Amino acid sequence: MVKMGKQNKIKRILSVRGMGQVITVTIGLIILCIVFSIVNPIFFSGKNIANLLRQIAPILIIGIGQSYVLITGNIDLSIGSVVGMSCMISATMMTKGVNPWAAVFITFICCLTVGLLNGELVSKCKLPPFIATLGTMTIARGIAQIVNNNYNTGSIGEKAKGFRNFFYYGKTAGLYNAIWITIVMWIVFNFLLSKTRTGRHIYAIGSNVDAARLSGVNVHSTTIKAYMVSAICACTVGLMTCATTGMGTMDAGNSYEMYAVAASVIGGVSTLGGQGLLLGTVVGASIWGVLQNGLQFAGAPVAIRNITIGIIVVVSVLLDVVVRTGKHRKRKAS
């Protein structure tokens, strides 16, 4: 056994769950940025960076939610539909003259109900999370459609100007509010996950649910909390979408659940649970956003975008698996 000095402390931080993956991917992100800047110098202009950050924002927020759920060893496929639901419910109410902030409040309640339902189905009813949230995904999309009677809403109007500025268009201290919201949410949820008891329990049930239960962790309420966080994140993105477009779109958030999985997984969150850092999710979401933005500036057609993204998802997880198996072998042999 070796005594650990200060230089080893750095080493230790690097060896924290998933930190290796975060670093690998950060390097990948930097390379991507350099490549895109060379291909088209506009990519690295100040204007585009502000813009890019605002594009990363929604992906990162849903990525945070999905990361919470993935770390507990489950999955949330309903995210995209909850985004749509949130967008439609808030917009419909605003077009009907409801005060924007009241509408926001009610929207949160509705979305949290979906989160609660997900948690109950998975944790109490023991449905496989994939199926439970596939079901709620379809139902939530149906609600998004029915809420304004199968049509997108009209404009949410002038009265909602404050709402739109708050969630997307306004700037505070030189930075778009959408970015501020993302930063605040990240700080809050990162704090919850890394510094509180609930956060610890989320990791524990994802790592070994039986051990966690034997240690007195309330698996049921912890699972529900994770799904609630996911619903809050999806709801926020839905409101952001509503603020962005100034109307309710029934299709809003389509396939966002998959983007969220991709952002989380690229950032080193394990789909098997127990492992992952929200720092990684930032990098994962950034890679996703940079790819979309950079490939567009590089003039790449959609097809190339898809192929590149697919390969990056597979390779980043493959890397992770290879690294972990390597470690595991070493451990077993020692």
Place this chain on the structure above:
Amino acid sequence: MVKMGKQNKIKRILSVRGMGQVITVTIGLIILCIVFSIVNPIFFSGKNIANLLRQIAPILIIGIGQSYVLITGNIDLSIGSVVGMSCMISATMMTKGVNPWAAVFITFICCLTVGLLNGELVSKCKLPPFIATLGTMTIARGIAQIVNNNYNTGSIGEKAKGFRNFFYYGKTAGLYNAIWITIVMWIVFNFLLSKTRTGRHIYAIGSNVDAARLSGVNVHSTTIKAYMVSAICACTVGLMTCATTGMGTMDAGNSYEMYAVAASVIGGVSTLGGQGLLLGTVVGASIWGVLQNGLQFAGAPVAIRNITIGIIVVVSVLLDVVVRTGKHRKRKAS
């Protein structure tokens, strides 16, 4: 020990893995049909039934593929994209003057490659199946888009008449060929799954991969075979789509993987592996098709369809879980 009489034989069939679920859902299907017939008598007309069967056909075929993969305890998210790939590759070749049957052959090769890749990533590289096939899903969609340079193809023309009749429009013995193809594929794959060694191995690795390996099952090749079957099914549906529309659509097959999961799961295939019957998949796909068709005749808007389908997915799995836990409890108490 009890000797078995003839009446017990029926009992035995009923007690086969998942048969209970199949029967429950069949009753549900019958009720649905009755309700729809009452709402709109056209629903039960001969013409609509022939038509309905043809609408069920693609869902059932991809359902078969997904069932194979689910029974091994994995999942295939790439199905929809492989449908798109198959449709675009075959159509592009035909518009470029390739002989339709040669095009079909090449299309199969391409799709099987995706199946093989899925199998290798899951079984050899030990990627979580969700992530591996999420990656190949994106890549395959990219290929579908790039194959005709990011555009839908034009018409596949007169020369492909035979191809179109074979896969969709023609009739044999009074039944559409699309239905015949489905029947033949079902018979073949049901036979493979229930009557052959490989089929047994598929169930075995889904039930307990370690026990299967210790019983001499080649887990690697069995996993690959299951993904191959899924690719064959998706490819066939892609060709069918191409034959139906007479052109290649890059979007073809969008979200079919989820329809396939739904058909399988409603029919009693467990997403946890080891359990399910292709007979159930027939019922699951039929429910799906009947809902789509019947709700149109009933004049229901899309939202209601989504909500209905979501609830049916959740409830049917919930029922299954309840029944199984009930049994378990009874056993435990005894």
Place this chain on the structure above:
Amino acid sequence: MDEYIVELEHVSKSFPGVLALDDVSFDLKSGEVLALLGENGAGKSTLMKILSGVYTKDSGIIKIFGQVVDSMNAKKAGELGIAIIHQELNLCSHLTVAQNIFLGREITGHGMLSSSKMNSEAKKILKSLNIDMEPEMIVGDLSVSKQQMVEIAKALSSNSKILIMDEPTSALTAKEIEDLFLIIKKLKKEGCGIVYISHRLEELEHIVDRVTILRDGQYINSMNFKETSLPEIISFMVGRNIKEKFPRITCKKGKKILEVRKLNAGPMVRDINLDLYEGEIVGIAGLMGAGRTETTRAIFGIDAKESGDIILDGKTVKIEKPMDAISQGIVLVPEDRKKDGLCTKLSIRDNIALPNLDIICQKAGIINSKIEREMANKAVSDLKIKLPDIEVNAGSLSGGNQQKVVVGKWLRRKSRVVIFDEPTRGIDVAAKVEIYNLMNDLKEQGIGVLFVSSELPEVIGISDRIIVMCDGKITGELKTEEATQDIILQYATRFDKKIDKDVQYK
């Protein structure tokens, strides 16, 4: 000192098909170390799990510090001051040492986890255990023995008054065991009551005050350790009429079937040499964790071999995966039936057919369901498996019957060697005899039988020759006539300097 802090009265508990505890009474005083002894499956762990609220009792009374506790659960037990170190590791492998130690009762300040405080507390505990381990290391990266120490530290950190240790030393090194004993002595002085479960009887004299013995789920007796002797304890533990229970047949020893030469596979299989002849059953005895299972796994091709040869009927065979072994005629009835033996969601018919599909299938790989059904029915009637129908799920059978299915699926094919790893674990006495008879049948047919078991009486009762393993090595080979439990235990505890010579059991 004489005050009872735990009193269990008339506790019973049954699992599907097994009566694990039958009207057991048990008590523990403060400031004593009580050894709870018994064979595998005697019900020790079950009793302790009931005490610590993991399982709920079917009937009986639990009194803690004189108070009757009605509905015990894990959380309540913790609050009452009961801590348990489980037999199996129960750690979150992704979390750090300190995080595991404080899981479920994290130290917080202002709603925030105080990591530094937990780390320093953990460090203190680890230090008191004399473990040189950083509290921020990830548990999954630690060796099994270190993980076991974390489990111990976790239990100690709760400052409990009642501490249960279920085989804490099975994975520890000699030094770690010594440190643990020091801790136990210290806790004893502080007035803790400690229940200590172990199969390593040589450890007892260092710490134990009293022993309580269970057998087949029943309370046998309790006595002060000083007033008894190990042979007496063993006789109470084993305590049944061995002759009737172990049907023995004699065959002529024929030619050599299997030869294992210099087999190495990981730290638990070191330089294994063994021979197996026609017409004999070779027993492999040893303590828990002696490496017997790993040896059989290496032979069967589940785990990779580092070196060594397998020679079957004079020919060296290449076995890289179980498939190879099966096709060569070597089969394994694995130890862990839930994990390795059964596909619980499949029917009995499917399970029995699974390894025999080459026989059942026609050329094109198509199953002949008639042959399949006959095979399954034959296995069921031969082994007297109790079931309503061969189509029911394997998971719905009782443990013993499941075990019979696991055994039965390997007896339908012509094999040269059948390896049984703990085939009688968790099954009732009558079923055991059926399995012995099966092994005898194989022996008569000239098939080589390797029989791994932790139950010494059955090894002695059934084998013709006994190989004893300890710590991954073969430490002795005995003819049945010369074997006694004492001698076997001596060989089985020949650790490489794991414990000083003078403290070893003689």
Place this chain on the structure above:
Amino acid sequence: KDKATSGSGTKGNENESKTETPTDTNKPADSERYKVYLITMDQMDQHWVNVDAGCKKAVKELDNIDYEWLAPDVKDDAKQIECINNAVAGGADAILLAANGPDAVTSALEEAEAAGVKIIYVDSAADYPAVQTLATDNEAAGKTAGEEMIKGLTAAGIKEGKIGIVNVNSATASCVAREKGFRSAFEGTSFELLETQYGEGDAAKSKDIAANYITSGCVGLFGANEGSTVGIGIAIQEAGETIIGVGFDKSDTILELIDGGHLLCTMAQNPDVMGYEGMKTAAKALAGENIGETNIDTGVSAITKN
């Protein structure tokens, strides 16, 4: 229709001062180069290719334009807004936009205009003032389609019956407008217009829907875009009955179906004209010239057999 309102003419003068384009080293040094982006709803349809082709043609003639086509991977308001933001970040002087919906992009356009970008609508306008709108009046076109269908039905001696409508989804404004126009043509007739069904623009799905309509005895079918039209065409072709099919957009497959007599006609827009004229307008606006008409209907022509 009051979309693409006037008032954009005055904006034309503002850019006199804005002569320097973003620092892009690849460009020739002459100062009067402009960057123009075309932003469409997605990249899939033939329609957009034709708009792009029109733009390219104009760019060739103009020779002081750097032109690029941006499109989201799927039709999605939020993603189209990202495209607009990207174009602005990319130093656009003008944007030719085919707005996904009238309302969604307005704030993004406000931001763009604040950054000095000229906006010209092609194909479909947003509810925000622009230099010019070059589009099909979708509602009028839909009405024309309805009238064509009534003509066809009358010619076939059909005076009443059910009519089925296959649309993309209820979210695409242009297609919703077409449907509205189509429905308006039937006011006062004794035809029954059924509940609209949505096929996501997927020809195979639309075909299933159309086949169900035919089963329920429809005498006429309307498809609101390319995929929907292919869907109704092949369904009619297969049914072999005299059902009057009228659709939108023009593609090889659709033309073939018309030639085969399975579709009565399709409403062909002139996407290349939109692209070409739109680019010319952009150049004019950037040069500070007068634009004149702010709302140009690029027209539709009903393409029938021959």
